[in-house]
Amino acid sequence: MKPNFYAGLELDRMAERRGDQAWIESLFRKPDSRLVPVWRSRNLVVEGEMPQAVFLSTIEVSATLNGSTMFLGLHGETAYFAADLSPVEEAALPGVVGPQGKFIDLRAVGAVMDRQHGALLAYARGLAHWHSRHQFCANCGAPSEAAEGGHVRKCTSAACAAQHFPRTDPAVIMLVTHGDKAFLARNNRFPFPMYSTLAGFVEPGESLEETVAREVWEEAQIRVTDVRYQSSQPWPFPCSIMLGFRARALSLDYKIDNIELIDAGWFDRAHLRARHDPDKFRTPRGDSIARRLIDEWIAEEP
Numbered sequence: 142m143k144p145n146f147y148a149g150l151e152l153d154r155m156a157e158r159r160g161d162q163a164w165i166e167s168l169f170r171k172p173d174s175r176l177v178p179v180w181r182s183r184n185l186v187v188e189g190e191m192p193q194a195v196f197l198s199t200i201e202v203s204a205t206l207n208g209s210t211m212f213l214g215l216h217g218e219t220a221y222f223a224a225d226l227s228p229v230e231e232a233a234l235p236g237v238v239g240p241q242g243k244f245i246d247l248r249a250v251g252a253v254m255d256r257q258h259g260a261l262l263a264y265a266r267g268l269a270h271w272h273s274r275h276q277f278c279a280n281c282g283a284p285s286e287a288a289e290g291g292h293v294r295k296c297t298s299a300a301c302a303a304q305h306f307p308r309t310d311p312a313v314i315m316l317v318t319h320g321d322k323a324f325l326a327r328n329n330r331f332p333f334p335m336y337s338t339l340a341g342f343v344e345p346g347e348s349l350e351e352t353v354a355r356e357v358w359e360e361a362q363i364r365v366t367d368v369r370y371q372s373s374q375p376w377p378f379p380c381s382i383m384l385g386f387r388a389r390a391l392s393l394d395y396k397i398d399n400i401e402l403i404d405a406g407w408f409d410r411a412h413l414r415a416r417h418d419p420d421k422f423r424t425p426r427g428d429s430i431a432r433r434l435i436d437e438w439i440a441e442e443p
């Protein structure tokens with residue numbers, strides 16, 4: 142099965158050697174090691190028809206990094222690191238990263254750039270975001286510091302010594318169908334006129350199938366059965382993994398709150414297959430698993 146966008150990264154994360162600080166430092170000093178810069182949750186990209194990720198030389202930018210780098214892994218012999226440049230003022234960025242590219246939201250270009258590069262930028266962005274939000278120990282409040290090549294944060298209080306690991310929040314996203322119709326809705330945060338699948342976060346003490354059923358009921362008062370896993374997608378915007386499902390509705394009845402969901406309905410396969418004026422109706426962006434769930438369902442029947 143083809144991986145979703147931002148998944149399928151061909152990088153050996155070398156998790157078993159992350160604790161070897163001397164080895165990581167030696168990799169960082171190699172002239173061909175590459176640095177993925179992140180600035181305020183944005184990635185460095187040269188825009189255009191085929192947007193290009195910009196990778197820097199670890200050595201050239203190391204002076205400005207203050208030791209705050211994350212080891213991403215090895216691609217063949219080449220080591221990849223990420224660094225969060227957020228403290229650098231915008232006007233000073235070209236002096237640090239050079240004249241090429243612009244820091245932009247990955248979601249604006251993810252669907253049209255090289256898949257491997259998109260996945261690498263997503264990984265760097267997600268890890269950098271976690272560090273930025275976990276500077277203090279959640280157990281005792283003391284400052285925490287990065288360890289294991291940036292894949293752990295350790296509490297600096299000897300009495301506490303808690304370790305914290307990068308966080309990924311599981312969310313389910315599901316296409317609800319009934320015969321030849323699929324249920325799509327417009328959230329008040331969606332750009333007009335985009336309709337998408339329902340989604341929601343997994344709560345403690347819930348199986349994924351239970352989350353799917355609960356969310357569909359809460360958002361649309363539809364009872365579902367036959368909840369089936371389809372595929373998953375890392376979604377570090379800022380820190381989720383999307384778990385894609387399909388579910389069958391027991392009836393066509395539904396009711397939305399008209400606050401969070403401002404419109405919804407059952408859409409025929411033929412309607413979803415047809416070309417629409419994108420100013421009147423459209424499905425989600427091409428890099429999203431929501432789009433894939435819809436497109437795969439559409440393609441099933443001739």
Ligand SMILES: [Zn+2]
Pocket residue numbers: 278279280281282283296297298301302303
């Ligand atoms: Zn602590």
